[in-house]
Each structure stands twice: as structure tokens, then as C-alpha cells.
Amino acid sequence: MKELGIRACWARPYTITTLNSDFNSRLTNVLDRNFNPERPNEVWCTDITYIWTIADGFVYLTSIMDLCSRKIIAWTLSKTLEVEEVLKCVEIAKQRREIKVPLIIHSDRGIHFTCRKYSELTNGMKRSYSEKGVPYDNACIESFHSLIKKEWLNRKVILDYDHVYYLCFEYIETFYNTARIHSHCDYMSPKQYEDLWNKVN
Structure with missing residues (x-):
């Protein structure tokens, strides 16, 4: 690999990055790992990840995925972990999609x-939660x-918030x-898969 100039991509081990609330009896896993819904807008999933920058320290990427096509239907990048950024991401998703x-x-x-605001x-949606940890x-x-870290961000020297925003958008x-093709999407991109689904349904 060294002779060919090939370098392995290192993936950081999983770490817990947000505090869990203690409502075990009230938060249920409705999804139950059923990751293959039949239609778009049947199941969305969301999470937050940390990204390190030289000038601004950690910034926080919130993403929402439609599980049918694996398409990222909304994302926000913020310098803080304020709940308003998560709410903004949900608002963007609701505006972009027609929920039928x-x-x-x-x-x-x-x-x-x-939290109450979320x-x-x-x-009107069914909120589903992973089991703790x-x-x-x-x-x-x-x-x-x-993937976004392994295929893109970890290959860059990320300078600041504006730089990482550009990289995430790109x-x-x-x-x-x-x-990017997915085996789940019959080796089409999420957009191609959704376009085909909408065409035949």
C-alpha cells in the first residue's frame, strides 16, 4: 500500500456524545430496527455528530434521513449544542416533505x-427512541x-465553521x-431511488 501511495481510512471508535434522559418507561422503540419502510416519509431518523475544526473547536451536525431511500432530507450545522438547532433541522424536513x-x-x-419543544x-408524529446506549x-x-467522516471530513484539515459547512454541503x-450508490437502493443514489419510487407509485 505504501509503494502505491494508498493510505487506509481510520474510523474513530463510537463514543456517546449526548446525555440520555431518564424516561425509560415512557420512551419506546417503535421502529424496532425495521430499517426498510415501504414508502418515503414513513420513517425518518435523526442524530447529532461532532466535527472538530482548528479555529472553532467542535461544531455539531444534525441530520435527518428518510429510511426508505436513505436520503438526507435535512441537516444543520451549529457551533453550539442548543436544542434550537435540532428544532431547526426538523422544521426544514417538514417544509421540504409532504407527509401523507x-x-x-x-x-x-x-x-x-x-425536551418539551421537540x-x-x-x-402528530410517532416518536421512537433507541434503547439506552x-x-x-x-x-x-x-x-x-x-461515512461523511470516513469518506470526506477525515481526509481534510478542517479550518473553521465555514469550511466544514462547505464540506458538509459538498x-x-x-x-x-x-x-453515491447504495445496495439498499438497488445500487442507485437516494435521489434516483426516490425519483423511481415516485414514478411507479
């Missing part, structure tokens, strides 16, 4: 996803956040959603 069926929105048990914003219950969005909007 009862919707499940799945997340971990972090305080951003269990409950009010997702009123079990990232596999939200495997698809966890996998996306791993990866999500011009590559992941529109060009």
Missing part, C-alpha cells in the same frame, strides 16, 4: 430529542455520520444524495 401517512421519527434518548414540534437501534443515521448535496 403517519410518520415515525426515530432518535436516541438525548435531551435534545426528549415534543411540541413533532406533535444501543447505537445499533439507530444504525442507518449512525452509518451516515460515519458531500451531502452533490455526492451522497445524488451520486
Whole structure:
């Protein structure tokens, strides 16, 4: 590999990055790892990941994925972990999508996803939560956040918030959603898969 100039991509081990709320009896896993819904806007999943920059320290990427197509339908980047950034991401998703069926929105048990403001914003949706400390219950969005780091961000020296925003936009909007193929999508991109689904349904 050294002779060919090939360098392995190192993936950081999973670490818990948000505080879990203690409402075990009230937060249920409605999704139950059913990661293959039949139609768009049947199940969304969401999570937050940390990204390190030289000038601004950690910044925080919140993403929402439609599980049918694995498309990232909304994302926000912020310098703080204020709940308003999560709410903004949900608002963007609601504005972009026409929800015609009862919707499940799945997340971990972090305080951003269990607070009153989040409950009010997702009123009418079925809120679903991973079991405490079990990232596999939200495997698809966890996998996306791993991919954006492994395939894109970890290959760069990230200077500041503006730089990482540009990199996230470049990866999500011009590559992941529109060009990166997925076995789940019959080796189409998320956009191609959704376009085909809408055409035949």
C-alpha cells in the first residue's frame, strides 16, 4: 500500500456524545430496527455528530434521513449544542416533505430529542427512541455520520465553521444524495431511488 501511495481510512471508535434522559418507561422503540419502510416519509431518523475544526473547536451536525431511500432530507450545522438547532433541522424536513401517512421519527434518548419543544414540534408524529446506549437501534443515521467522516471530513484539515459547512454541503448535496450508490437502493443514489419510487407509485 505504501509503494502505491494508498493510505487506509481510520474510523474513530463510537463514543456517546449526548446525555440520555431518564424516561425509560415512557420512551419506546417503535421502529424496532425495521430499517426498510415501504414508502418515503414513513420513517425518518435523526442524530447529532461532532466535527472538530482548528479555529472553532467542535461544531455539531444534525441530520435527518428518510429510511426508505436513505436520503438526507435535512441537516444543520451549529457551533453550539442548543436544542434550537435540532428544532431547526426538523422544521426544514417538514417544509421540504409532504407527509401523507403517519410518520415515525426515530432518535436516541438525548435531551435534545426528549425536551418539551421537540415534543411540541413533532406533535402528530410517532416518536421512537433507541434503547439506552444501543447505537445499533439507530444504525442507518449512525452509518451516515460515519461515512461523511470516513469518506470526506477525515481526509481534510478542517479550518473553521465555514469550511466544514462547505464540506458538509459538498458531500451531502452533490455526492451522497445524488451520486453515491447504495445496495439498499438497488445500487442507485437516494435521489434516483426516490425519483423511481415516485414514478411507479
